Amino acid sequence: KAGVTQTPRYLIKTRGQQVTLSCSPISGHRSVSWYQQTPGQGLQFLFEYFSETQRNKGNFPGRFSGRQFSNSRSEMNVSTLELGDSALYLCASSPLAGVKSYNEQFFGPGTRLTVL
Amino acid sequence: AQKVTQAQTEISVVEKEDVTLDCVYETRDTTYYLFWYKQPPSGELVFLIRRNSFDEQNEISGRYSWNFQKSTSSFNFTITASQVVDSAVYFCAPDTGFQKLVFGTGTRLLVSP
Numbered sequence: 001k002a003g004v005t006q007t008p009r010y011l012i013k014t015r016g017q018q019v020t021l022s023c024s025p026i027s028g029h030r031s032v033s034w035y036q037q038t039p040g041q042g043l044q045f046l047f048e049y050f051s052e053t054q055r056n057k058g059n060f061p062g063r064f065s066g067r068q069f070s071n072s073r074s075e076m077n078v079s080t081l082e083l084g085d086s087a088l089y090l091c092a093s094s095p096l097a098g099v100k101s102y103n104e105q106f107f108g109p110g111t112r113l114t115v116l
Numbered sequence: 117a118q119k120v121t122q123a124q125t126e127i128s129v130v131e132k133e134d135v136t137l138d139c140v141y142e143t144r145d146t147t148y149y150l151f152w153y154k155q156p157p158s159g160e161l162v163f164l165i166r167r168n169s170f171d172e173q174n175e176i177s178g179r180y181s182w183n184f185q186k187s188t189s190s191f192n193f194t195i196t197a198s199q200v201v202d203s204a205v206y207f208c209a210p211d212t213g214f215q216k217l218v219f220g221t222g223t224r225l226l227v228s229p
Contacts, residue, residue, distance in 0.1 A: 044219075056216050
């Protein structure tokens with residue numbers, strides 16, 4: 001089975017622009033989560049989608065949004081980019097996802113975003 | 117509030133040494149799962165093990181072993197006979213519901229030949 005794929009792998013943007021990142025989960029996985037990793041804040045949860053519905057959201061401003069399509073692929077969008085948004089954005093997928101299903105999540109290679 | 121603590125920032129060992137990584141998870145929940153992930157220099161997080169909060173029995177899988185001590189909320193992860201390829205940052209992360217992992221700050225493991 002192919003793993004989680006994320007595109008693009010690297011991205012350079014300037015302040016004020018917006019960006020869209022894409023994630024394709026492992027085939028058959030319906031839950032997709034997004035995380036941000038920075039040297040200062042570490043790994044932080046952004047949001048989780050299951051069956052096209054956002055079920056959980058981390059403590060990020062409204063500039064960060066996402067969506068999930070019927071084929072479980074997901075996108076996240078960051079509008080009005082700030083320098084502090086420079087980070088590695090990781091996507092993870094999981095096969096089953098109840099409130100507390102405790103399934104392991106499989107991570108993609110990430111998209112490294114640099115905001116100048 | 118839930119809190120994940122990985123007190124060890126960096127550990128350096130020589131190949132073939134055993135190494136234990138510590139993780140403390142403070143929470144009011146009585147049932148939860150905690151995961152260990154490894155992040156090599158390539159950046160991709162790799163799932164290692166999953167452990168629940170209601171089983172204190174030690175478990176072993178290959179060179180990895182782990183145990184949970186309920187009294188101290190400690191999930192410790194041990195690598196036996198470390199190898200250079202084990203060099204990475206190791207994160208513990210409880211699942212707090214709806215696939216939300218709360219990551220610790222990580223422990224960087226350096227294994228030298």
